[in-house]
Structure formats: structure tokens, C-alpha cells
Amino acid sequence: MKTIIYAVHIAELLAAILASIYYFKYKKTPIKFFYIYLWYVLINEALASILIPKGIVSYHLTNIYGLITSLYVTWICLRYVRTLYLNRIIKFLMLIIGITHIAEFVIKGFDEPWAISKTIGPLLGVVALFIYLINLFKSASVINPFKETVTYFLIGFALFFVASPVILMARIYYLNNLTMSYNLSYIMGAIAILMYTIFSFGFIYSKKASDLEEN
Secondary structure, rough: OOOHHHHHHHHHHHHHHHHHHOOOOOOOOOOOHHHHHHHHHHHHHHHHHHOOOOOOOOHHHHHHHHHHHHHHHHHHHHHHHHOOHHHHHHHHHHEEEEEEHHHHHHHHHHOOHHHHHHHHHHHHHHHHHHHHHHHHHHHOOOHHHOOOHHHHHHHHHHHHHHHHHHHHHHHOOOOOOOHHHHHHHHHHHHHHHHHHHHHHHHHHHHHOOOOHOOO
């Protein structure tokens, strides 16, 4: 298990470094703070690995990470979607994500994982990503989306958001099956590595965005 954890951390670090190196490619776009997010994830993971075993924190870092990630991805979709009614739908999704997390915080505090929020947040994130795709197909502004850094941002998070609720529910179902629990952890680790690899590839392969794309 330690091997997959180290591999995830290496993938996170590589993505954060490449995001910083290739910042010039997307600094005029709505994802201009992506490198900050990636460094936050890396620091958050490092703190969790130190503080949780010592009992200083329980689910503080992971619960807040879930809120930040879900809201950040839906916010990026919001910044790219120009159609008014689609824009309003994404705002509504963000409101639901916020309310869900606040409700679980009030009920559970940080002593328990926010399981409902960890399911609803990614699922609504997938809906926001789908809305972005609808908006993209309606727009003629992007000739080759695979040259855009945001495409890899969205592909990576789409993969993670689709997989994480499914694996979370499977973990609950197989709670007393230690072997299956380990296997699911390996699968989740592999998905995280793939997500950060997609980000890293996107930073390298994508072209510099035009200043006209800035929101």
C-alpha cells in the first residue's frame, strides 16, 4: 500500500512542478490558479500524513479538500460557460455543493468523513463538466480543444469525479472485506495517478492560450 501512496505523491508533485513551469501557457485563462490548487493538494496530503497519525486532526483536511475541489472544478466550468441558462444551472450546482458540505459539518463536525458530500460533490461536478461540453460543442471558438490546457484539466477531474463516488460506495458495501477494501484503495490510487498524469501531459502538450481567453 505504501508503494501506491508514494506513487500518488510523486504524480502530484510532478503535476504541481509542471503546472508552475508551464504557467505561461494558461495564465490568461480561468484556470490560472490551477498551479496553486495543485500545490495546495500536495501540502494537504503531506500535512495529513503527519497530523492524522498523531491524532492532531481527524477528518479536517480531507473534508475541506472535498469541498474545495468540488467547488473549484464547478467554478472553472462556470467561468467557461457563457450561455445564461447553463451558467445559472452551474451556479445552482455550486449552491447545492456548499449547502451539502455545511449541513454535514453542522451534523458531524470533523470527527467523521462527510460521506454524502463526497458523493454528491463529485457527481454534481460531473454534471458541470457535461454542461461545459454542451457549451463547447455550441461554440466555434475552439478549433482543436486538445491543444487547450483546460481540456486536460476537465478530462482528469471527470475521470476522478466519476470513479470516486463509485469506489466510496463500494468501500461502504465491502466494509468488512479487508481484501476488497485494499483492492479498492489500489484502484483509487491508480485513478489518482492517471488523473495527475493527464494534468502533466496537458501542461506539456498544450499550446499557450491567447490573451483573449482571459475572463
